[in-house]
Amino acid sequence: MRLSHPGLADPEFYVPGLPADYVTARYGVSPADIAKLGSAENPLGASPLAVEAIRERLDRVHLYPSWTAEPLREKVSLVYGFEPERVMCGAGETELISWLIRAFCEPGGRIQMPGPCFPIYHLFAEAEGRGPVLVHEATDRATMSVDVDAYIDAIDDDTRxxxxxxxxxxxxxxxxxxxxxxxxxxxxxxxxxxxEAYVHYSGTDGYIHLADDYPNLAVLRTFSKAFGLAGLRVGFGVGPRTVVDACLAVKPTWNMGVLQTAGAAAALDDKDHVDAAVDVIAEGRARARARFAGLDRFRMVPGSRSNFFLVEILDPSTDSTEVFEGLLERGVIVKDGSVSFRGLHKRFLRCDVNRPELMDRLVDALADLP
Ligand SMILES: Cc1ncc(COP(=O)(O)O)c(C=O)c1O
Known part of the structure; x- marks a missing residue:
C-alpha cells in the first residue's frame, strides 16, 4: 500500500469551533449558561420553511435523489438568474471547494489565498498534493483586511x-x-x-452577478449561515459551464440527499428568516462595538461586515490560548486564532456576533480575566 503523496502521511485536520457539551463536560458549565461564539452559526436557528420542506420529504428517503440536485439547481437558477447548467450544488461550500481544487489545479500546482484565511482552502490543497500559497504580506496588520495591490502582485503565471x-x-x-x-x-x-459565505451580513447583495462578466470566475454561497442550515450541509456555486461540468465530473455522483435539496430550495424562499438573522447580527455587532470600547486590554478589530470579528489582545502579559482557555472556564466559546487560522499567531481571537446579551457575556468574561 502506498499513499498517493507524502502529505497524507501526517495530515493536518480542520479545527472546528468547540461544541457546548465539551465545555459542560470539562468545566461543569450548564448548557444554558454557555455562550457559543466560535462557529458563526445562526442565532435564530434553522429556516422554518426549510424544516417544513424536510419533514414533508421524510417518506422519500428510500429513493435515489437527483444526482445534480436538480430541484435546487432550478431554484437557484430562478432566484439568481443563471441557467441551471451553470449551477452546482454540494455538501456545503466545503465540498465545492474540494472539487474546484481537484479540477482546476494539477498536483503540485499553485493555489493562492490570503494569509490568514478559511483553513479549508489550504487543508484541501495539501490533502490533494497541491501547493497552497498563503499571501501573508497582503494582510494589513491594523485592519487584518486584504491589501488588494499586494494580493495582485503575488499572482504569477503558474497560479491556477x-x-x-x-x-x-x-x-x-x-x-x-x-x-x-x-x-x-x-x-x-x-x-x-x-x-461569499457571509454575504447576507454585509448589507449588500454581493457580487454573484460578476459570474456573468468573466470566464474565469466561480462564486460560492452557503446555506450554513444566514439560512441557519449548517447541519444540513448545503452550498452552491455558479460559474461558466466548463467549470460546472468539470466539477460534476469529479464529485461523488449522489452527493446531495433528498432532504438537503428540498430544505435548501425552500430556504431560498425564506426571506423573513434571513432578514431577521441579519437584524440580530446588526444589533449584536453594535452592542459588541459599544462594549469593547470600554475594554483596555482587548481591541475589537474594526471593519467587520460579517457575523464575527477579530479581537486583538493588547495586554503583552497574556496570549490568545490563555485568553481562550479563560473564556472557556467562564462558559464562553470563541476561536483561538493561533489554533484556528494559519499565520494569525498568538495575538488574536475570532468571536461570533450573536444576540446582544451574548455580546455582554463575552465582554464581561474578558473583563473578568485575571
Ligand atoms: C469563509 C468560509 N467559507 C466557506 C465556509 C464553509 O461553509 P459550508 O461548508 O458550511 O457551506 C465557511 C465555514 O465556516 C467559511 O468560514
Missing part, C-alpha cells in the same frame, strides 16, 4: 486558483466590487473563486 473571501474570514472585512474585478482581471489564466 486564486481564492477571494468576501466578507473575508477571519477579519470580516469587505472588498469593493472594483477590487474584486481587479483581482479577476489580473488572473486571466487562473480560476478565481469568490467565496
Amino acid at each position: 486558483i486564486v481564492f477571494v473571501t468576501n466578507p473575508h474570514s477571519p477579519s470580516g472585512t469587505w472588498m469593493t466590487e472594483h477590487d474584486v474585478r481587479r483581482i479577476v482581471e489580473a488572473a486571466p489564466e487562473a480560476l478565481v473563486v469568490l467565496d
Whole structure:
C-alpha cells in the first residue's frame, strides 16, 4: 500500500469551533449558561420553511435523489438568474471547494489565498498534493483586511486558483466590487473563486452577478449561515459551464440527499428568516462595538461586515490560548486564532456576533480575566 503523496502521511485536520457539551463536560458549565461564539452559526436557528420542506420529504428517503440536485439547481437558477447548467450544488461550500481544487489545479500546482484565511482552502490543497500559497504580506496588520495591490502582485503565471473571501474570514472585512474585478482581471489564466459565505451580513447583495462578466470566475454561497442550515450541509456555486461540468465530473455522483435539496430550495424562499438573522447580527455587532470600547486590554478589530470579528489582545502579559482557555472556564466559546487560522499567531481571537446579551457575556468574561 502506498499513499498517493507524502502529505497524507501526517495530515493536518480542520479545527472546528468547540461544541457546548465539551465545555459542560470539562468545566461543569450548564448548557444554558454557555455562550457559543466560535462557529458563526445562526442565532435564530434553522429556516422554518426549510424544516417544513424536510419533514414533508421524510417518506422519500428510500429513493435515489437527483444526482445534480436538480430541484435546487432550478431554484437557484430562478432566484439568481443563471441557467441551471451553470449551477452546482454540494455538501456545503466545503465540498465545492474540494472539487474546484481537484479540477482546476494539477498536483503540485499553485493555489493562492490570503494569509490568514478559511483553513479549508489550504487543508484541501495539501490533502490533494497541491501547493497552497498563503499571501501573508497582503494582510494589513491594523485592519487584518486584504491589501488588494499586494494580493495582485503575488499572482504569477503558474497560479491556477486564486481564492477571494468576501466578507473575508477571519477579519470580516469587505472588498469593493472594483477590487474584486481587479483581482479577476489580473488572473486571466487562473480560476478565481469568490467565496461569499457571509454575504447576507454585509448589507449588500454581493457580487454573484460578476459570474456573468468573466470566464474565469466561480462564486460560492452557503446555506450554513444566514439560512441557519449548517447541519444540513448545503452550498452552491455558479460559474461558466466548463467549470460546472468539470466539477460534476469529479464529485461523488449522489452527493446531495433528498432532504438537503428540498430544505435548501425552500430556504431560498425564506426571506423573513434571513432578514431577521441579519437584524440580530446588526444589533449584536453594535452592542459588541459599544462594549469593547470600554475594554483596555482587548481591541475589537474594526471593519467587520460579517457575523464575527477579530479581537486583538493588547495586554503583552497574556496570549490568545490563555485568553481562550479563560473564556472557556467562564462558559464562553470563541476561536483561538493561533489554533484556528494559519499565520494569525498568538495575538488574536475570532468571536461570533450573536444576540446582544451574548455580546455582554463575552465582554464581561474578558473583563473578568485575571
Ligand atoms: C469563509 C468560509 N467559507 C466557506 C465556509 C464553509 O461553509 P459550508 O461548508 O458550511 O457551506 C465557511 C465555514 O465556516 C467559511 O468560514
